[in-house]
Amino acid sequence: MNGPVRYDRAITVGLVRSVRRIFLSRPGNHALTILMYHSVSDGNEDHVPPYYRVRTHPAVFAQHMQWLRENNIRGVTLREGLANHTRAGTPGARQVVLTFDDGFGDFMTAAFPILSQHGFGATVFLATAFVGNQPRLFKQKECLTWCDIRELHKGGIEFGSHTVNHPQLHDLDRSQIRAELLTSKSMIEQELGNEVFSFSYPYAFPSGDPLFVNELSILLGEAAYGCQVTTEVGRNHPGVQPFRLKRLPVNACDDHELFTAKLAGDYDWLGRAQGVLKQCRRPHLHP
Numbered sequence: 001m002n003g004p005v006r007y008d009r010a011i012t013v014g015l016v017r018s019v020r021r022i023f024l025s026r027p028g029n030h031a032l033t034i035l036m037y038h039s040v041s042d043g044n045e046d047h048v049p050p051y052y053r054v055r056t057h058p059a060v061f062a063q064h065m066q067w068l069r070e071n072n073i074r075g076v077t078l079r080e081g082l083a084n085h086t087r088a089g090t091p092g093a094r095q096v097v098l099t100f101d102d103g104f105g106d107f108m109t110a111a112f113p114i115l116s117q118h119g120f121g122a123t124v125f126l127a128t129a130f131v132g133n134q135p136r137l138f139k140q141k142e143c144l145t146w147c148d149i150r151e152l153h154k155g156g157i158e159f160g161s162h163t164v165n166h167p168q169l170h171d172l173d174r175s176q177i178r179a180e181l182l183t184s185k186s187m188i189e190q191e192l193g194n195e196v197f198s199f200s201y202p203y204a205f206p207s208g209d210p211l212f213v214n215e216l217s218i219l220l221g222e223a224a225y226g227c228q229v230t231t232e233v234g235r236n237h238p239g240v241q242p243f244r245l246k247r248l249p250v251n252a253c254d255d256h257e258l259f260t261a262k263l264a265g266d267y268d269w270l271g272r273a274q275g276v277l278k279q280c281r282r283p284h285l286h287p
Helices: 007-025 060-070 077-088 106-118 146-154 173-192 209-222 254-264 267-279
Strands: 034-037 074-076 096-101 123-126 157-162 198-200 227-233 243-247
Touching: 007 106, 007 267, 034 227, 060 074, 060 106, 060 157, 060 173, 060 254, 077 096, 077 157, 077 227, 096 106, 106 146, 106 198, 123 198, 123 254, 146 157, 146 173, 198 254, 227 267
Parallel strands: 034 096, 034 243, 074 096, 096 123, 123 157, 157 198, 198 227, 227 243
Antiparallel strands: none
């Protein structure tokens, strides 16, 4: 690969993958794998470190989906993936949940045709303040319109909430958080005539604040959500909390080796390492 060394890739492909192959004679296949995409579009993000990029070039996305299809792995919605995961005897490795944050308009023009080609489903998370009857901008990119969303919904795409305004929820009070959860959910349900089951946390998930995480779970339950996906890195094993689902971030830098290593579980180490760092940064109270 050209450019500066990407350390998460070097550790994953060069070390973790080899070690796991030595010590795991038969990798487990009951983990629920959820991929996190954002924009499927061309464009230059050279100014952004590879881990934080949000674009996946259509050609790269097509390669990812083709690999899944060739390996008899179905791309499914979050609701279907969770249902299959909890159903006894269903091997988790035969499905991958495909999620897309922010509701960018290129999902309609670039991602959906590729998904349709393979018969795959997906879940798209909408920040409803940026959805209208005409395209609205979020982060200088056009978002889906309600007309687009209704058409995609008829085509088997599931929609979830990504709040109204895409705020830092950790900075809001309880009533403001409740309004973000309820208003976005209600608006999507009104437009689609269908229950909104899932929620995607905007920005980095504050796992270092367990009191906030617990309070948010309570609010999500009160708002009648069924699950929440986060930015915590990794796959989900049996017994996972539905309001704290991990995902694997994907972008244009995910070449074949890194993409397949993530699906095999070789990238889960990063989530554990990030969790340890967040715990170390938590303020400790001393007597």
